[in-house]
Amino acid sequence: MSFRLEPSKDFKKPPGPVCLIVMDGVGIGNEEQYNAWYCARTPFLDALRSGKTPKGSVVLNAVVDASGRSVGLPEDSDMGNSEVGHNAFGAGRIYSQGAKLVNESMDSKAFKTGETWKWLLENCKDGKDGTLHLLGLWSDGNVHSHIKHAYALLDAAIEEGCKHIRFHILLDGRDVSETSALLYVEPLEKHLASLRDKGIDAQIASGGGRMVTTMDRYEADWRIVQRGWLAHVLADTESIRTFSSASDAIQTFRKEENGVIDQFLPPFIIVDDKRNPVGKMKDGDSVILFNFRGDRAIEISTCFDAPEGTFRHFDRGCMPKVRFAGMMQYDGESKIPKHYIVSPPHIERTLGEYLVHNGCRRLSISETQKFGHVTYFFNGNRANKFDEELELYVEVPSSRERENTRPWMKAAEITDSALAAIDEFKPDFVVLNYANGDMVGHTGDYNAAVIAMEAVDVSLSRLVNGIVEREGIAIVSADHGNCETMAEIDKKTGKPVKGNSPQGWKALTSHTTTPVPVMITGYGIDKYEIDETVTWGDENRKKAGIVNVTATCINLLGFEKPKEWLPGLLKAKSV
CATH class of the missing domain: 3.40.1450.10 (BPG-independent phosphoglycerate mutase, domain B)
Structure with a gap:
């Protein structure tokens, strides 16, 4: 079976790179005091969610599933995680997971x-x-x-x-x-x-x-x-x-x-x-x-x-x-x-593999804590590159300190390195991970999680604006939820369970089943719109998932999706 991708009739490749930016562990939760994203000062993310960047660029918004059966887990009550999330981003279809x-x-x-x-x-x-x-x-x-x-x-x-x-x-x-x-x-x-x-x-x-x-x-x-x-x-x-x-x-x-x-x-x-x-x-x-x-x-x-x-x-x-x-x-x-x-799932014909077979250059970048996710897991549980010349993997060393003591982590360094690599390596596609929301969320430290989200917002502003200035397209999403729910919630009352945290609640350190955002902005995006008919395969839920982001990336690179993948989130606007 050939890896050759057909040119798209509806999508045109931008002059700059298409960049998938994963905010690890950042779901869309209730607008409550225990939601670190909601309570953080995040003016750039707020602008993206409103449909316009601060500089006036159009932003297309969707809310998609990132847990349970939508990522190959047994039950819809199963929390998503970074491994299956990045498998889904790279695979374009649902595989039964571990x-x-x-x-x-x-x-x-x-x-x-x-x-x-x-x-x-x-x-x-x-x-x-x-x-x-x-x-x-x-x-x-x-x-x-x-x-x-x-x-x-x-x-x-x-x-x-x-x-x-x-x-x-x-x-x-x-x-x-x-x-x-x-x-x-x-x-x-x-x-x-x-x-x-x-x-x-x-x-x-x-x-x-x-x-x-x-x-x-x-x-x-x-x-x-x-x-x-x-x-x-x-x-x-x-x-x-x-x-x-x-x-x-x-x-x-x-x-x-x-x-x-x-x-x-x-x-x-x-x-x-x-x-x-x-x-x-x-x-x-x-x-x-x-x-x-x-x-x-x-x-x-x-x-x-x-x-x-x-x-x-x-x-x-x-x-x-x-x-x-x-x-x-x-x-x-x-x-x-x-x-x-x-035996583990056999994941084949991933986005990374299709890119190199069609001559596209790819940059994968994150800090150590999530480096394997933008490489190994994104590649379908494959450790090595598909092509040494067409792929560049950049690892920014993580600090050994506990994440809540340095909640900004390496977001700034990742941003600096990414923009420099984009200028030097000239990738067609970039996959990047900001680990803050997940790693700090896991500590249960609410105040640190708020700072983590503010650090992501600052870096995201620099990165997305840099991509747009380079006539590229930024797709901002997440692999699963975490820091949007920093307290355990009583299922009967819907209120935080009382506990020993400084806020008076019992800290939640786990992932969640909340949906995640997809925010797309950049070169030529005003010609497209969200296709509300797209789902991850469950007709009863009629909702898209992060697995649909894969075809979205390949479409924006100017190709038709492979037949085996689930459809992308976008469609051309009617004339």
């Missing part, structure tokens, strides 16, 4: 017939004394993982005769309520105790908050992964604190640091009455990382898979000879990990 694929495999028990599952269990049954270790994010947030998948693996292992099982739990507080860890940990502790009564040696062995233990991404801070390695694998009690139970660790940390939220709780190791670790990994054990999302799973997977002499990020110590597998293969290009339980 959560849905894993759900299907767990429900049907299809994973039990796979070679990887059989290979893992060989160590742990039929008289062998290997331990099965289950490692992952312990919540039902359904963004990186879901506890029901881990319980399904536990049940399946026991059914097949596995007698020794250990859990290494990463505490969430980011995709779920910020201090909800005990709601997930205590039932697990009770369940494992009941299994021990039945002769199954099952215990929690280690854990820690996800933002300081194990779940680093894009090599922002390998010390996070090292802490996890010391806790989960080596059980290094000289480096990591010890406790008699996970619930004891959580309660102790909270007493010691008032206001600490789950994602930042330190790593811990569980020890027995003799102060010996209960779950140190040893030769002949098997390990499953049950996270299904890739970005925060790649580094710890690399620690297990990388051969001796090739791993240089930290000293892995006396590394046990274990069999390791991920829930999915997190990086298809690099084959990380080598073994996996459920």
Whole structure:
């Protein structure tokens, strides 16, 4: 099947670039006090939403879905996230995503017939004394993982005769309520105790908050992964604190640091009455990382898979000879990990691939925290470029400080670098991500989130005006919601739940299911209008989604969309 795109009859390519600008984690929420976007001073965004830039350029506006089935997740109640959002922006159609694929495999028990599952269990049954270790994010947030998948693996292992099982739990507080860890940990502790009564040696062995233990991404801070390695694998009690139970660790940390939220709780190791670790990994054990999302799973997977002499990020110590597998293969290009339980979605014929086959130059740019989203995820889970000469990837290094202490993050530097690269590289298409709304939103710090939105607004003004001055077109959108809802909302009253935040509410640190904006301005846009008939495929909702932005980009570059893509958001005005 050819990648050649037909010239459009209705759309004309502008002299300058078409630029997709993703405001990460910025949805359209209620105009209330807990909405950081609404309460921030954002004159440029306000102008875009009104239909005219401050300089008088026409702006076309749409509100589209970015969660649930519109991005390939199982249910409409499932929050969108940056991974599936950028997959959707790049793919132009809906693929079943990690959560849905894993759900299907767990429900049907299809994973039990796979070679990887059989290979893992060989160590742990039929008289062998290997331990099965289950490692992952312990919540039902359904963004990186879901506890029901881990319980399904536990049940399946026991059914097949596995007698020794250990859990290494990463505490969430980011995709779920910020201090909800005990709601997930205590039932697990009770369940494992009941299994021990039945002769199954099952215990929690280690854990820690996800933002300081194990779940680093894009090599922002390998010390996070090292802490996890010391806790989960080596059980290094000289480096990591010890406790008699996970619930004891959580309660102790909270007493010691008032206001600490789950994602930042330190790593811990569980020890027995003799102060010996209960779950140190040893030769002949098997390990499953049950996270299904890739970005925060790649580094710890690399620690297990990388051969001796090739791993240089930290000293892995006396590394046990274990069999390791991920829930999915997190990086298809690099084959990380080598073994996996459920096959990831196969995304092909993406926007990036079509661009290079039609001679278009592309610039992808963001700071470290979202760099993989405008490259790997946007490319359909492909790490490498499609064409070295036609593509330029620019990474602006992120700060290692917590985002709420520097809520402006690297928005200004991204803007500077983008405008310079546009002038030098002369791209036809640009995809750019401002991480502020999402990364600061995840901290639950409302005041910082307001500043984050104001920083985005300033940079957005500079960038969009620069694109328009260069006779290009700017498409401003978002991959999912977050900072527009900074408080947990009581479903019955519609009001914020009371809590310990400075504002008096319980901070919300997770993504949302709110729709997101699409704002389009620039060269020749006054010749087009929003096509209100376009949907992402659900005729009952009759609403477009971010998946429709892909064809919008290709149309504005002067091409007809590929047949397999969903339609774009625009149509030519009637003469």
